[in-house]
Amino acid sequence: MCAPQADEESSVDLARPLIEDFPAHPDGDPADALARAVRARRTALGLTLPDLAVRTGLAEADVRAVEAGHARPTLALLTVLSRALRKV
Template sequence: MDTETEAILDAIGPRLRAVRTSCGLTLTEVAERTGLAVSTLSRVETGHRKPTLDLLIPLARTYQTPLDSLVAAPATGDPRMHLRPHRHASGGIIVPLTGYPGRVQVFKHVLGPREPRLRAHEGHAWLYVLAGTLRLLIGDAEYLLAPGETAEFDPRTPHWFGPADATPVEILHLFGPHGDKPVPRVTHR
């Protein structure tokens, strides 16, 4: 077994103990819920027994957590399959859809009600409304965009965008940090 795999397996026991204690459960309670022996659970948590799928699956169910979070295996394949949403400081959720530093970035935003605060910065922005109504302020102009509508603008002009009312709005946001912008090659009707 290679050292990376060995390190991943060695980290599972302590992770299981941390998850169990954060759930406020004792080994006895987990044993009752999973049908696994207390001694087996203890040996896995202390690293005296290697975890197997027949042990991990009932634990994932009991802890109501994905199996891969218990194992913490390295991400493989397409990084878009391992999206990590996070809360934005100004409110709402942002899901990065690309990870290309210095190139055009793509995000999905779910924006809740918030007060407009105009800001300006370098780059180029393109928005596509997925759901809800987007209120977009660019300088002194105000626009309301419905699902399927887009906006493209230079963010050096003070701007703000968010929901038009108390209902959250979902958008796709393409941002070119160096002024890169989408180049339409085909428009077919």
């Protein structure tokens, strides 16, 4: 595998909210920070909960659970969410 060229632009969108922008609740629950980050990114893209559910192939209730901080998403689910929350 080749290393990226020095003049290649990074594919990172610096305008996207990062998980670090949403500090965890004082009890240290990372689900709260994730919930706020997902909700902020979804709304920044102008997506509704049903829109995000369609983009991910998840039930709307599952997306709602993530945004409410009630879900403990797997790596697979986080991957699906991150892909769906890329720029529209």
